[in-house]
Amino acid sequence: MTETKPEKEKLFNVSLFKRLLVFLKPYKRVFFGVLLSVVLVAGATALRPYILKIAIDEHIVTKEFDGFLFYIMLMGALLLVATICQLVFIYFSGWLGQSMVKDVRVKLFEHMLNFKMKYFDNSSVGVLITRSVTDMERIADIFGQGLFTIFRDLLTMLVLAAMMLFMNWKLALIVLIMMPVMFYATKLFQKYMKKAFEEVRTEISNLNSFVQERVTGMKILQLFTREDTEYKNFKDINGRHKKGWLKTVWYNSIFFAVVEVLSSVTLGLVVWYGGLDAVLNETSSLGELTSFVMMIPMLFRPLRQIADQFNTLQMGMVAAKRVFSILDTDSRIDNDGETELSRLKGDIAFKNVHFSYVEDEDVLKGISFDVKAGETVAIVGATGAGKSTIINLLNRFYEINKGTICVDGINIEEATLSSLRQEIAVVLQDVFLFADTILSNITLNHPEISEEQVVNAAKQIGIHDFIMSLPNGYHYNVKERGVMLSSGQRQLISFLRAYVTNPSILVLDEATSSVDSYSEQLIQDATDKITEGRTSIVIAHRLATIQKADKIIVMDAGEIVEQGTHEELLKQEDGYYKNLYEVQFLKKEVA
Numbered sequence: 001m002t003e004t005k006p007e008k009e010k011l012f013n014v015s016l017f018k019r020l021l022v023f024l025k026p027y028k029r030v031f032f033g034v035l036l037s038v039v040l041v042a043g044a045t046a047l048r049p050y051i052l053k054i055a056i057d058e059h060i061v062t063k064e065f066d067g068f069l070f071y072i073m074l075m076g077a078l079l080l081v082a083t084i085c086q087l088v089f090i091y092f093s094g095w096l097g098q099s100m101v102k103d104v105r106v107k108l109f110e111h112m113l114n115f116k117m118k119y120f121d122n123s124s125v126g127v128l129i130t131r132s133v134t135d136m137e138r139i140a141d142i143f144g145q146g147l148f149t150i151f152r153d154l155l156t157m158l159v160l161a162a163m164m165l166f167m168n169w170k171l172a173l174i175v176l177i178m179m180p181v182m183f184y185a186t187k188l189f190q191k192y193m194k195k196a197f198e199e200v201r202t203e204i205s206n207l208n209s210f211v212q213e214r215v216t217g218m219k220i221l222q223l224f225t226r227e228d229t230e231y232k233n234f235k236d237i238n239g240r241h242k243k244g245w246l247k248t249v250w251y252n253s254i255f256f257a258v259v260e261v262l263s264s265v266t267l268g269l270v271v272w273y274g275g276l277d278a279v280l281n282e283t284s285s286l287g288e289l290t291s292f293v294m295m296i297p298m299l300f301r302p303l304r305q306i307a308d309q310f311n312t313l314q315m316g317m318v319a320a321k322r323v324f325s326i327l328d329t330d331s332r333i334d335n336d337g338e339t340e341l342s343r344l345k346g347d348i349a350f351k352n353v354h355f356s357y358v359e360d361e362d363v364l365k366g367i368s369f370d371v372k373a374g375e376t377v378a379i380v381g382a383t384g385a386g387k388s389t390i391i392n393l394l395n396r397f398y399e400i401n402k403g404t405i406c407v408d409g410i411n412i413e414e415a416t417l418s419s420l421r422q423e424i425a426v427v428l429q430d431v432f433l434f435a436d437t438i439l440s441n442i443t444l445n446h447p448e449i450s451e452e453q454v455v456n457a458a459k460q461i462g463i464h465d466f467i468m469s470l471p472n473g474y475h476y477n478v479k480e481r482g483v484m485l486s487s488g489q490r491q492l493i494s495f496l497r498a499y500v501t502n503p504s505i506l507v508l509d510e511a512t513s514s515v516d517s518y519s520e521q522l523i524q525d526a527t528d529k530i531t532e533g534r535t536s537i538v539i540a541h542r543l544a545t546i547q548k549a550d551k552i553i554v555m556d557a558g559e560i561v562e563q564g565t566h567e568e569l570l571k572q573e574d575g576y577y578k579n580l581y582e583v584q585f586l587k588k589e590v591a
Contacts, residue, residue, distance in 0.1 A: 013317055013321065016317060016320055016321055016324065017317070019320075019324060020100070020139070020142065020320060023100045023103050023104055024096070024100055024143075026103070027096055027099055027100065030092055030095065030096050030099075031096060033088070033092060034088075034089060034092050034093050034096060034148055035148075035151075037085040037086075037088045037089040037092070038085075038089060038148060038151055038152040038155060039155065040081060040082075040085040041082050041085045041086055041089060041152055041156070042152060042155040042156040042158075042159050043159060044078045044079070044081045044082035044085065045082055045156050045159075045160075045298065046156065046159035046160050046162075046163050047078055047163075048075050048078050048079065048082075048294075049160075049163065049291040049292075049294045049295045049298070050163055050167065050291065051071055051074055051075050051078065052071075052075065052287070052290060052291055052294065053167060053285070053287035053288055053290065053291040054071060054287065055068060055071040055072065055075075055287070056285075056286055056287035056290055056291075057285045057286065057287035057288075058287075059071070060286075060287075061285070061286055061287070089148065089152065093143055093144050093145075093148040093149075094140075094144040094145075096143050096144070097139075097140035097141060097142065097143035097144030097145075098140050098144065100139075100140070100143060101136050101137070101139050101140040104136065104139060104323065105132065105136050107327065108131070108132060108136075108323060108326060108327060109132065111326065111327055111329075112128065112132075112326070114332045114333075114335075115329075115331045115332065116331050116332065116333055116397070116398065116399075117392065117397040117398060118331070118357070118398060119329070119331040121357075125209070125212055125213070126205065126208040126209025126210065126211065126212035126213065127205045127208070127209050128326075129208060129212065130204060130205045130208045130209075131322055131323055131326055134204065134208070134319075135201075135319035135320075135322055135323050136319070136323070138312075138315045138316045138318070138319035138320075139316050139319050139320050139323065140316075141312045141313075141315070141316050142312070142313055142316035142317065142320070145309060145312045146309050146310070146312040146313035146316055147313060149305065149306075149309045150306050150309050150310065150313065152302075153302030153303070153305050153306045153309070154302070154306065156298070156302050157299055157302050157303065160295050160298055160299045161175075161176065161179075161299065163295070164176075164292065164295060164299075167288050167291060167292075168274075168284055168288045168292070170273075170277070170284070171270055171273070171274050171284065171288065171289075171292050174266065174269050174270055174273060175266055175270065175292070175296060175299065178262055178265070178266045181262060182259065182262055182300070182303055185255060185258050185259070185262075186255075186303065186306065186310075189251060189254075189255040190310050190314070192247075192251050193248060193251055193310070193311050193314055194314045194318075196244065196247040196248045196251060197248065197311065197314050197315045197318055198318050199244040199247065200241075200244040200245055200247075200248065200315075201315070201318050201319065201322065202244075203237070203240050203241040203244045204241065206237055206240075206241075207237055207238065207241050210233070210234065210237050211234075214230055214234070248311065252311075259300060259303060262300070263296065263297065263300040266296055266300070267293065267296050267297075270289075270292050270293070270296060271289070271293065274288070274289040274292060275289065333396055333397075333398075333399060333417060334399070334413070335416065335417045336413075337412075337413055337414045337415045337416050337417070337420075338414070338416065339410055339414050339415045339416065339419075340415070340416055340419045341407070341408075341410070341415050341416075341419040341420055341422075341423050342419065342423075343423075343504060344407055344408050344423050344504035344505065344535075345373040345408050345504070345535075346371075346372075346373040346374060346375075346407075346408070346504050346505050346534065346535025347370075347371065347372060347373050347406075347407065347408050347409065347535070348370070348371040348394070348405075348406070348407055348505065348535065348537075349369075349370050349371075349404075349405070349406040349407075349409075350367055350368055350369050350370075350390070350403070350405055351368050351403050351404045351405075351406070352366050352367075352368055352402065352403040352404075353366065353367050353368070353393065353400050353402070353403035353404070353405060354366055354400065354401045354402035354403055355389060355393060355398065355400050355401055356401060357398075362401075362558055363386050363389050363558050364386045364389055364390070364393075364400075364558045365557075365558040365559050366402075366403070366559075367386070367390075367555075367558070367559065367560050368403075368560070369553055369560060369563065371535060371537065371551070372535075372550075373535055374533055374534065374535055375535060375536070375550040375551060376531050376535075376536040376537075376538060376548070376549045376550050376551075377536070377537050377538070377549060377550060377551045377552075377553060378537075378538045378539070378540060378546035378549035378551070378552045378553070379537065379538070379539050379552075379553045379555060380539075380540065380541075380543065380546070380552060380553070380554055380555070380577065380580065381554060381555035381556055382556065384557075385555040385556055385557060385558065386555055386557075386558045387509075387539045387555055388509055388539065390537075391426060391507050391509055391537070391539070393405060394412070394424065394505075394507070394537075395420070395421055395424055395426065396412055396413075396417060396420060396421075407420070407423070407505070422501070422503075423503055423504040423505060424503055424504070424505045424506075424507060425497075425498035425499075425501050425503035425505070425506050425507070426498065426507040426509060427491070427494045427495055427497075427498050427506075427507065427508050427509065428494065428509050429509055431487075431490040431491055431493065431494040433478050433485070433490055433493065434480075435477070435478070435479050435480040436477065436478070437472075437474065437475045437476060437477055437478070438467060438470070438473075438474050438475070438476050438478060438493060439451055439454060439474040439475060441478065441493060441497065442454050442474075442493065442496050442497045442500060443497075443500065444497070446501075449500055449501075451474065453500060454474065454496070454500055455474070457496060457499050457500045458496055460499075460529060461495065461496065461499055461525070461526040461529045461530060462522060462525050462526060462529070463492045463495070463496060463522060463526060466489070466492060466522070478490075478493075488522075488523070491523055492522060492523060492526065495523065495526045495527070495530065496526075498530065499526075499529075499530045503534070504534070504535065505534070505535045505536070505537070506530060506531060506534050506535070506536045506537070507536070507537045507538075507539075508527065508531075508536065508537070508538045508539065508540075509539045524545070542584070543577075543580065543581050543584055546566070547566045548566075549565070549566065550565070551563060551564065551565065552564060552565065552566060552569055552577065554569070554576050554577045554580075556576060561576050562575060562576055562577050569581075
């Protein structure tokens with residue numbers, strides 16, 4: 001913490017900005033084009049007051065109007081150049097910011113796609129959405145509204161100050177004396193605004209996370225009548241968000257008031273001194289005085305804008321820091337394997353596998369078992385026994401602490417992740433469907449799976465009629481998370497999704513634990529079809545659904561306590577499986 005704190009206090013993180021510049025390399029021409037437009041805007045803006053001074057002193061004061069029209073037309077031309085360059089500047093600086101952030105967003109999403117499941121277990125979905133969407137827009141503003149605008153205004157101020165010194169150093173000195181005060185106020189303002197915006201970004205993340213979770217879990221909130229409690233919690237979080245923003249408004253109101261007062265005082269001093277000097281000493285001309293009156297607001301206005309745009313820059317830099325913290329997160333499963341798996345026989349071997357989600361809290365304690373090609377193996381046990389963990393490890397969603405897992409005699413760590421997961425299809429208890437058509441949810445937009453293949457597969461496992469009974473059939477939109485379907489219907493869709501991939505290994509994780517009797521029969525028929533001749537691992541609480549399994553593995557507290565067929569396990573006196581079966585059987589008899 002002591003090493004990162006000094007960097008956190010910096011008003012502008014140079015190393016962070018250099019990382020952003022890397023994403024501008026593909027757009028170098030546009031970048032330099034924007035810089036050129038900035039220079040032209042600053043030059044044309046500063047020249048207009050000087051041309052006005054010449055027009056007044058050499059033509060209006062002397063009443064010599066020959067050539068006066070030329071200066072008027074020259075001012076108009078400079079105004080036109082400034083306007084066109086300003087248009088180019090605004091459009092292409094915004095284009096540059098959006099183009100750059102598009103690339104950053106793609107890189108971030110690609111990075112998150114390869115994270116370990118453990119990262120998502122410990123991360124808020126709302127925060128990740130904020131980083132991927134809201135924070136990205138703030139980064140785009142660094143170039144679209146922040147950095148280039150600050151550079152333009154600073155360059156304009158520099159040129160104007162030089163022009164003032166060239167025209168009348170005494171009047172310029174009055175103006176420049178006020179500048180250190182302005183710069184000090186700006187620096188102080190920036191310091192407090194940075195802290196305020198860090199607070200704002202934190203509260204926005206909290207707000208997004210809170211709303212996302214409550215909207216997703218709205219049914220639970222209403223079932224348990226938690227509306228009033230969550231309403232109060234939301235008001236508290238929203239109140240903190242409001243306080244964070246009000247700090248920025250307060251600092252802005254103070255700063256802009258100070259700038260306005262200093263600008264007015266400077267203008268008054270110039271008019272007072274310049275007027276007296278023009279009348280008494282005649283060392284200051286009317287044209288110079290008029291030009292200074294025109295230039296002072298042009299000099300002070302950019303300073304106000306710089307402070308305002310610095311807010312945008314600070315928000316962008318804070319957002320960039322958060323985004324790069326995710327990009328710097330090393331949470332990937334090692335994908336060093338070079339073996340490409342293809343059409344496995346389906347042999348599976350767990351050898352002395354140890355695993356823990358939390359350090360020193362083993363979930364699996366040295367388990368070993370074999371599954372032969374084409375076998376259906378069931379895994380049973382109490383909640384928390386480690387059944388689903390076995391599936392997660394087989395797919396390499398997590399790294400094991402010790403031991404080996406092999407498929408067809410090949411250590412899964414030696415295989416490429418993509419080829420391994422393509423050979424394994426999983427049907428989960430909690431089916432996730434995207435807000436899309438049934439067809440898209442089945443194929444997941446895989447280019448090699450046609451609609452005809454999906455229809456044929458659905459007919460083979462007996463769910464074609466169910467799908468065709470829905471409006472638009474395979475093109476029926478199931479909405480977010482499949483809310484338009486019952487749990488049994490969603491489960492059937494997940495079976496078809498697994499079947500069309502033609503996997504070598506099939507995993508059914510509590511696939512029939514929460515469905516109606518009609519859907520369960522369809523699922524049972526589908527199960528018999530898709531497990532036929534294919535290595536299958538079935539995790540189930542209902543022992544009646546696994547009696548035909550070739551082998552049943554009984555787990556308790558992360559250890560395998562029994563193995564055998566249904567009949568073999570029932571013969572074990574006071575066996576874990578036998579007791580479990582009798583309890584379920586008795587419950588069924590009582591019901």
